Amino acid sequence: MSTVAVETVGLVKRVEGAVSATLVNGVDLKVTEGEFVAITGPSGSGKSSLLYLLGLLDAPTEGELIIHGQATSRLSDTQKAQLRLSTIGFVFQFHFLLPEFRAINNVMLPMRALGKLSSADMRDQGVALLKSLGLEEAINKLPNQLSGGQRQRVAIARALANDPQIIIADEPTGNLDSHATDQVFSILRDLARQHRTVIVVTHDLGLAARADRTIRIVDGRIAQSACDLTAAK
Numbered sequence: 001m002s003t004v005a006v007e008t009v010g011l012v013k014r015v016e017g018a019v020s021a022t023l024v025n026g027v028d029l030k031v032t033e034g035e036f037v038a039i040t041g042p043s044g045s046g047k048s049s050l051l052y053l054l055g056l057l058d059a060p061t062e063g064e065l066i067i068h069g070q071a072t073s074r075l076s077d078t079q080k081a082q083l084r085l086s087t088i089g090f091v092f093q094f095h096f097l098l099p100e101f102r103a104i105n106n107v108m109l110p111m112r113a114l115g116k117l118s119s120a121d122m123r124d125q126g127v128a129l130l131k132s133l134g135l136e137e138a139i140n141k142l143p144n145q146l147s148g149g150q151r152q153r154v155a156i157a158r159a160l161a162n163d164p165q166i167i168i169a170d171e172p173t174g175n176l177d178s179h180a181t182d183q184v185f186s187i188l189r190d191l192a193r194q195h196r197t198v199i200v201v202t203h204d205l206g207l208a209a210r211a212d213r214t215i216r217i218v219d220g221r222i223a224q225s226a227c228d229l230t231a232a233k
């Protein structure tokens, strides 16, 4: 039986102010454990806003986000932060590595935040992660000594630091050449094969085609999914 990893019920994100807007407009979604879901859609359609909600980086205006069966809307900020650190790895389009930190120290940051391992264990695990992503030579380098593809793989290693079950990536290959794009996508694909849940926004329809399912977002709503189309044929 497939277990639901991430579920949303009527998820809404509205911003009020000089400009009011509904960025996410009633999203109902179920992603099962080990599933690799691609999210596509026009620029400005609310994909990033949705990912921030799914990744517990932002709170919805309405609706519920359920992670591995746990409703999150009533959790305290501390509980949410803890759940995020232990369960969710987030990869951004821009790597956001700390420039003055070597790759290994960037990867150790989420481990430090979670505070479960000794420094020696953090380092060992960080090194193992970087090696598993083909980054042995990058371990002690600063971000500006790395290629774009290497930096994004370090960012993926950082997202994996606490062994999260769920990986969320917002256009992770948006700034990469085709070779690095392929590497990053293969890594994400492998993570799903290892039974992690992977949700990735991409503009690249060729990449989206390698996902188990594609969800299209238009105006903050789910427009259609590849499965629906197949079922309709």
Ligand SMILES: Nc1ncnc2c1ncn2[C@@H]1O[C@H](COP(=O)(O)OP(=O)(O)O)[C@@H](O)[C@H]1O
Residues within 6 Å of the ligand: 015, 019, 021, 023, 041, 042, 043, 044, 045, 046, 047, 048, 049, 050
């Ligand atoms: N904090 C905010 N306040 C007002 N508008 C915002 C805010 N954040 C994003 N937007 C707008 O909401 C829309 C959706 O943004 P976003 O989720 O980044 O879309 P996408 O990732 O699909 O390009 C865009 O038009 C964007 O300009």
Ligand SMILES: [Mg+2]
Residues within 6 Å of the ligand: 047, 048, 049, 170
């Ligand atoms: Mg975006």
